[in-house]
Amino acid sequence: MSTARIAAASVLLLLSLSPNLCKRTGVWQWNLPKGFPEPRVPVDNPMSREKVELGRRLFYDNALSQNRTQACATCHQQKFAFTDGRPQAIGSTGQAHSRNSMALTNVAYASRLTWANNLVDRLEDQALLPMFGDAPIELGLPDGKTLVDRLNVDPRYRELFAKSFAGDAAPISLRNVARAIAAFERTLISGNSAYDRYSRGDTAALSESAKRGMTLFFSERLECFHCHGGFNFADSVDHAKLPEPERAFHNTGLYNVDGKGAYPAGDRGLYKQTGKPDDMGRFKAPSLRNVAVTAPYMHDGSIATLDGVIDHYAAGGRTIESGPNAGAGSDSPLKDKFLQQSIIYSRRRVPCASVSISTGRCRSTSSNSASRSPCRHRRAPIRRAGTSSS
Numbered sequence: 373m374s375t376a377r378i379a380a381a382s383v384l385l386l387l388s389l390s391p392n393l394c395k396r397t398g399v400w401q402w403n404l405p406k407g408f409p410e411p412r413v414p415v416d417n418p419m420s421r422e423k424v425e426l427g428r429r430l431f432y433d434n435a436l437s438q439n440r441t442q443a444c445a446t447c448h449q450q451k452f453a454f455t456d457g458r459p460q461a462i463g464s465t466g467q468a469h470s471r472n473s474m475a476l477t478n479v480a481y482a483s484r485l486t487w488a489n490n491l492v493d494r495l496e497d498q499a500l501l502p503m504f505g506d507a508p509i510e511l512g513l514p515d516g517k518t519l520v521d522r523l524n525v526d527p528r529y530r531e532l533f534a535k536s537f538a539g540d541a542a543p544i545s546l547r548n549v550a551r552a553i554a555a556f557e558r559t560l561i562s563g564n565s566a567y568d569r570y571s572r573g574d575t576a577a578l579s580e581s582a583k584r585g586m587t588l589f590f591s592e593r594l595e596c597f598h599c600h601g602g603f604n605f606a607d608s609v610d611h612a613k614l615p616e617p618e619r620a621f622h623n624t625g626l627y628n629v630d631g632k633g634a635y636p637a638g639d640r641g642l643y644k645q646t647g648k649p650d651d652m653g654r655f656k657a658p659s660l661r662n663v664a665v666t667a668p669y670m671h672d673g674s675i676a677t678l679d680g681v682i683d684h685y686a687a688g689g690r691t692i693e694s695g696p697n698a699g700a701g702s703d704s705p706l707k708d709k710f711l712q713q714s715i716i717y718s719r720r721r722v723p724c725a726s727v728s729i730s731t732g733r734c735r736s737t738s739s740n741s742a743s744r745s746p747c748r749h750r751r752a753p754i755r756r757a758g759t760s761s762s
């Protein structure tokens with residue numbers, strides 16, 4: 373792994389979870405990392421300690437799957453920042469999902485939910501999708517009554533629902549299950565990485581290599597921060613202080629199966645929902661917090677390592693040599709404008725083994741000489757998360 377790659381990868385290394393369950397009497401109090409805004413909380417689902425506790429219990433309960441083999445936590449495991457380590461998820465009856473399970477850290481700040489959906493914007497609504505979805509089957513519940521009946525026989529649930537939804541005539545309802553899970557998910561806050569500590573003044577928190585990666589990450593040359601910017605390293609962001617949620621979907625040139633930018637028929641991103649040609653291959657830029665533990669990567673888990681992700685961006689899009697998905701992503705006309713140029717490769721597409729931070733030139737190349745194919749990159753101004761547009 374080259375120095376530049378290590379650096380670029382290291383700056384993304386993440387952090388510890390800091391569950392923020394502090395509460396003053398009667399009032400929910402967020403205990404957020406410095407610089408983090410309060411999440412926007414729907415008025416019909418205020419936070420409370422009891423509700424979060426109930427939501428956590430539900431999140432880990434196999435009763436949420438019809439055959440009692442899976443819970444939300446099966447595919448969203450804390451040790452992987454609440455993803456599952458698989459390329460693509462496998463549901464409770466063994467059906468394969470076409471997509472990679474998403475990390476849930478800081479999901480309270482996601483303005484759009486799932487990989488490519490412009491409509492699902494509330495955690496309360498999203499929670500119902502894995503419970504009842506049948507293409508593919510995830511938790512496989514046939515209906516809400518089945519779940520409500522299961523929970524009703526458990527005295528602990530009766531107590532927790534009654535406390536969390538005091539005043540409801542029938543506190544155990546599907547709606548309240550989704551509300552409690554959403555309240556729990558909003559507490560999965562992560563914001564104490566080495567990067568955060570460095571940003572707060574601890575100059576020893578980042579290695580020299582990571583600092584070089586940070587410079588590259590926030591440079592106009594690599595452009596990473598345009599889509600993975602702000603405190604959450606994402607650009608589909610919402611929080612209580614924003615006038616309205618920010619949202620964006622991008623084609624990163626991961627596929628180009630027809631020379632015109634098409635993605636494989638199984639998953640064409642936002643295009644599936646809108647039918648607009650420009651939405652082909654457009655996906656949400658996921659938050660890069662905790663990205664060190666969320667492998668494999670991308671919406672279909674098709675890149676195994678962070679090194680591989682950097683290779684994809686370095687080439688300005690992935691080239692697949694053979695098979696049904698063969699094609700040069702770097703030539704895709706649908707690729708986002710921030711990825712128009714290959715970033716570490718020269719115009720002749722000769723890969724630089726590493727790039728000098730001081731000169732922006734290739735130190736050496738893996739095949740041809742650097743002098744024949746210099747990486748002509750100016751040094752770019754550094755922008756930090758929190759000062760970028762998102």
Ligand code: HEC
Binds near residue numbers: 447472510
């Ligand atoms: C079988 C594995 C599986 C199970 C079980 C599962 N999920 Fe997921 N989850 C996924 C996959 C795969 C995605 C991406 C889906 C997509 O893009 O269509 C996802 C996406 C999400 C997202 C969107 C995150 C974001 O940043 O946009 C949330 C929130 C979520 N799941 C919560 C839950 C909750 C709550 C449960 C339990 C009720 C649950 N999941 C059960 C696999 C699973």
Ligand code: HEC
Binds near residue numbers: 598624655669670709
């Ligand atoms: C034009 C917007 C854009 C830019 C610029 C961009 N990304 Fe991304 N990034 C995305 C999108 C969209 C995805 C998901 C693509 C997919 O799954 O098809 C993604 C995925 C990733 C992932 C995988 C995350 C995961 O959980 O699977 C990593 C890591 C990543 N990008 C790092 C970077 C780095 C490093 C740079 C700079 C070299 C960069 N990105 C530049 C939009 C962007």
